[in-house]
Amino acid sequence: MNGLVHGAVYGGVIASVLLTTIAFGIWFERKFAGRMQSRLGPTIVGPFGLLQSVADVVKLLQKEDIVPRDADRPLFDLAPVLAALFSLGVAAVVPFSPTIIASDLDVGVLYILAVGGLMVIPTFMAGWASNNKFALIGGMRAIAQSVSYGVPLVLAVLVPVILSGTLSVSGIVTYQANHHWFLTWPVFIGVPAFAIYYMAMLAESNRIPFDIPEAESELVAGVTTEYTGAKFTLFYMAEYVHTLVGSAVGAALFLGGWDGPFAPGLHWMVLKTLVLFTVVYWVRWSLLRLRSDQLMVLCWKWLTPIGVLLVLGAAAWVQFVPGGFQ
Amino acid sequence: MNESDGKRRLPRYDEAALAYEHPLYKTLLAAPGLSVSVAPLDLLLSWGTMNSLWVFPMATSCCGIELMSAAASRVDLDRMGTIVRATPRQADVMVVAGTITVKMAPRVKLLWDQMPEPKWCIAMGSCAISGDFYRELYSVVPGIDTFLPVDVYIPGCPPNPEALMHGLLRLQEKVKLARAGQLVAKEYPPNRLDITKPSIARLSDPARDPALSAAQEKSAGEATATDESDERGGGNASAVEPFAAETTSTDVEALLRELGVTEFPKDGAPIVPVEQHVTLARRLRAMNYRIFVHVVATHFPEKTGAKAAPERFEVAYALRSVGSGSKIASWRLSLATGQAAPTLVGVFAGADWQEREQFDLVGVRFDGHPDLRRIMMPGNWEGHPLRKDYPADKACTPWR
Ligand code: SF4
Numbered sequence: 001m002n003g004l005v006h007g008a009v010y011g012g013v014i015a016s017v018l019l020t021t022i023a024f025g026i027w028f029e030r031k032f033a034g035r036m037q038s039r040l041g042p043t044i045v046g047p048f049g050l051l052q053s054v055a056d057v058v059k060l061l062q063k064e065d066i067v068p069r070d071a072d073r074p075l076f077d078l079a080p081v082l083a084a085l086f087s088l089g090v091a092a093v094v095p096f097s098p099t100i101i102a103s104d105l106d107v108g109v110l111y112i113l114a115v116g117g118l119m120v121i122p123t124f125m126a127g128w129a130s131n132n133k134f135a136l137i138g139g140m141r142a143i144a145q146s147v148s149y150g151v152p153l154v155l156a157v158l159v160p161v162i163l164s165g166t167l168s169v170s171g172i173v174t175y176q177a178n179h180h181w182f183l184t185w186p187v188f189i190g191v192p193a194f195a196i197y198y199m200a201m202l203a204e205s206n207r208i209p210f211d212i213p214e215a216e217s218e219l220v221a222g223v224t225t226e227y228t229g230a231k232f233t234l235f236y237m238a239e240y241v242h243t244l245v246g247s248a249v250g251a252a253l254f255l256g257g258w259d260g261p262f263a264p265g266l267h268w269m270v271l272k273t274l275v276l277f278t279v280v281y282w283v284r285w286s287l288l289r290l291r292s293d294q295l296m297v298l299c300w301k302w303l304t305p306i307g308v309l310l311v312l313g314a315a316a317w318v319q320f321v322p323g324g325f326q
Numbered sequence: 327m328n329e330s331d332g333k334r335r336l337p338r339y340d341e342a343a344l345a346y347e348h349p350l351y352k353t354l355l356a357a358p359g360l361s362v363s364v365a366p367l368d369l370l371l372s373w374g375t376m377n378s379l380w381v382f383p384m385a386t387s388c389c390g391i392e393l394m395s396a397a398a399s400r401v402d403l404d405r406m407g408t409i410v411r412a413t414p415r416q417a418d419v420m421v422v423a424g425t426i427t428v429k430m431a432p433r434v435k436l437l438w439d440q441m442p443e444p445k446w447c448i449a450m451g452s453c454a455i456s457g458d459f460y461r462e463l464y465s466v467v468p469g470i471d472t473f474l475p476v477d478v479y480i481p482g483c484p485p486n487p488e489a490l491m492h493g494l495l496r497l498q499e500k501v502k503l504a505r506a507g508q509l510v511a512k513e514y515p516p517n518r519l520d521i522t523k524p525s526i527a528r529l530s531d532p533a534r535d536p537a538l539s540a541a542q543e544k545s546a547g548e549a550t551a552t553d554e555s556d557e558r559g560g561g562n563a564s565a566v567e568p569f570a571a572e573t574t575s576t577d578v579e580a581l582l583r584e585l586g587v588t589e590f591p592k593d594g595a596p597i598v599p600v601e602q603h604v605t606l607a608r609r610l611r612a613m614n615y616r617i618f619v620h621v622v623a624t625h626f627p628e629k630t631g632a633k634a635a636p637e638r639f640e641v642a643y644a645l646r647s648v649g650s651g652s653k654i655a656s657w658r659l660s661l662a663t664g665q666a667a668p669t670l671v672g673v674f675a676g677a678d679w680q681e682r683e684q685f686d687l688v689g690v691r692f693d694g695h696p697d698l699r700r701i702m703m704p705g706n707w708e709g710h711p712l713r714k715d716y717p718a719d720k721a722c723t724p725w726r
Contacts, residue, residue: 030404039402045377052407058374059418062348064442066415221413228415228442 003103007092011102015088022240023053029281036285063229068131071226075129080227080234083122087242089115094248095170097258097266108169109161112249113154116204119242120146123206123213123223126235130226138222141292142213145203148299149210153200155307159193160253162314169249173257177264181256186317193310194254196303198276201246203295206239208284212292247276372505375418375444376498378407382417382441384434386424389451389484393423396487408494414440419497421490422474425453425460426467429704432546438474446477446501448493451484458483464711465703471528473542541724548706578655581609595642595656600667603659607643607673615645615655618674621681623688625713637663639690643670666691687712 027042027050034041042049067076093108095101105111120142127139160182161167164175176182182190203210214222224235251257251272260268290298354364385393397403397410411417414437426434438447449470452458457468470476477500480493527534585602598606621643628637644656659667669692670677681692682701689710692698700707709716
């Protein structure tokens with residue numbers, strides 16, 4: 001019972017903080033994109049354009065709610081809700097500080113992989129239910145993509161699990177706090193594993209160069225082509241939440257989470273998460289989109305074999321290097 | 327609707343915009359006591375809408391370039407929260423930037439209908455406003471306000487990005503006033519130089535005949551439904567024989583003489599007998615003239631008087647040789663009314679669409695063409711617009 005109350009309170013707080021962060025995250029991305037293209041980004045709405053996302057949401061909620069005549073109504077309505085739910089759900093096991101964690105699951109890593117992997121379901125659901133060719137193609141691409149990035153993602157996440165000997169995310173962070181961040185030591189395993197994780201995370205949250213299901217230049221707006229107003233808002237936010245939470249997971253698994261010099265705690269976790277989050281947008285506004293087949297080649301021919309090698313390397317490290325595993 | 331003067335009036339668009347309300351908002355208005363809260367809520371709602379006008383770019387020609395540059399670094403529409411969405415479902419403002427043709431108009435209408443309320447339309451550039459200098463052309467819609475309710479007109483050819491920004495600011499004003507319950511004065515299209523009288527009443531014109539709106543709806547539906555230009559018809563391109571073996575001769579004039587051409591006019595290509603046409607093309611192709619440059623048909627109407635001549639058609643062909651020192655070979659066919667030209671599709675694959683275009687616009691038939699259908703005009707178009715006797719200003723009722 002205690003755990004339930006704890007989970008509800010912390011979960012509620014974390015979710016609302018995340019959603020607020022997202023509003024400013026979107027503002028930040030637009031500013032950032034603007035600066036990268038020597039524009040200004042939002043400046044007029046509120047100080048420095050800070051209220052831009054608020055205005056967008058107010059506008060979107062007022063729009064007419066259109067459901068295509070031939071759409072599969074229940075699925076069509078359910079998909080955005082599920083997308084928001086799953087993307088927020090991952091945050092439940094992420095330790096934001098030694099004490100701020102909604103639920104310290106023993107199998108936290110497994111939970112992250114499972115719930116994060118579920119994200120593809122609402123995406124395909126939306127594509128299928130819209131009864132629109134662009135949405136459907138987008139949905140099918142999402143499935144093909146998830147099959148490809150899923151394997152390297154799991155392999156990359158296995159590395160910190162093996163190195164620390166625990167499946168609990170806060171356990172992994174504690175281990176790193178007591179020893180080394182996995183990014184810094186063993187560096188020849190940690191850095192490539194982190195790189196693979198980061199790429200797979202980009203693919204999971206549909207960000208350029210892997211935004212193949214949304215591919216604006218080919219598929220209009222991909223799976224969200226038929227969504228208007230409030231439902232589109234949910235999708236839009238889910239995407240950003242997913243990116244943010246994915247960055248937080250990456251920070252926890254590889255960058256030592258809340259660990260840092262001077263005073264370990266929340267601020268280090270937030271800082272690391274936001275740095276990773278910013279890099280996502282740096283990448284997004286610099287690179288081009290890969291084709292579906294290029295993504296498959298990348299995932300199956302490169303990331304997966306390298307991931308297998310890294311898992312073997314991590315196991316060997318733990319087994320044979322003195323002090324590799326305490 | 328104002329029935330008092332006996333004429334049905336189309337609703338002024340501003341009233342229609344006020345008419346749409348989100349169901350939740352309506353509930354709020356209906357609930358006793360809660361309606362007091364509507365005034366501050368209105369402020370919030372109009373603030374949100376004003377500051378987040380997402381654009382659906384209906385950019386069909388040169389004005390579209392200005393629309394694009396308005397989103398780029400100099401003007402940067404993102405400053406006021408305006409971004410471009412590729413799907414009409416998530417857009418608030420349709421910016422029609424460019425010439426809208428009769429074939430395009432039903433598609434524009436279709437996309438407009440897909441946008442969720444509340445929505446607005448901006449006519450950017452004189453083409454969208456009135457058809458510009460193309461307005462008397464058979465295929466151009468004389469102003470999009472004949473079939474879309476336009477909120478803001480941005481004159482110019484093209485209007486510069488700053489003008490588009492100004493237009494959006496004006497739209498913001500309108501949104502604000504409309505939400506505050508004040509009727510916004512109807513925007514009228516900017517004055518045109520009155521070279522010709524407007525040939526069609528606009529949507530906002532009180533004198534507009536309601537039958538016209540109905541006819542336009544119907545015609546738009548038909549143009550979309552019966553336009554089969556994407557489907558391939560019958561016929562079989564592979565039935566045409568392959569071309570003759572290569573020869574080394576390069577003397578086009580000798581070849582023409584051999585095929586029975588005797589006159590070589592100084593001011594034009596020689597006229598070749600219709601029977602020799604395909605042979606000539608084959609032999610030329612064998613002589614390395616491999617690029618099919620064009621086929622252009624011209625209509626010469628019947629002449630009376632001193633220089634009396636019957637109606638005829640001339641079809642001019644041009645080929646280009648490949649490699650260095652590239653040369654052009656050209657010739658003409660002269661056809662009587664109703665006579666068909668043999669197709670060149672079997673010799674040059676590139677002739678396919680070009681011959682279709684000439685068939686569509688001039689009405690010359692090409693014998694043996696595998697797929698002779700209209701390519702430029704809607705499938706249910708009547709007549710051939712580039713014939714001299716084609717009545718240009720009556721071309722496509724009810725758009726004009
Ligand atoms: S108004 Fe001028 S610039 Fe704009 S589309 Fe027409 S011709 Fe081009």
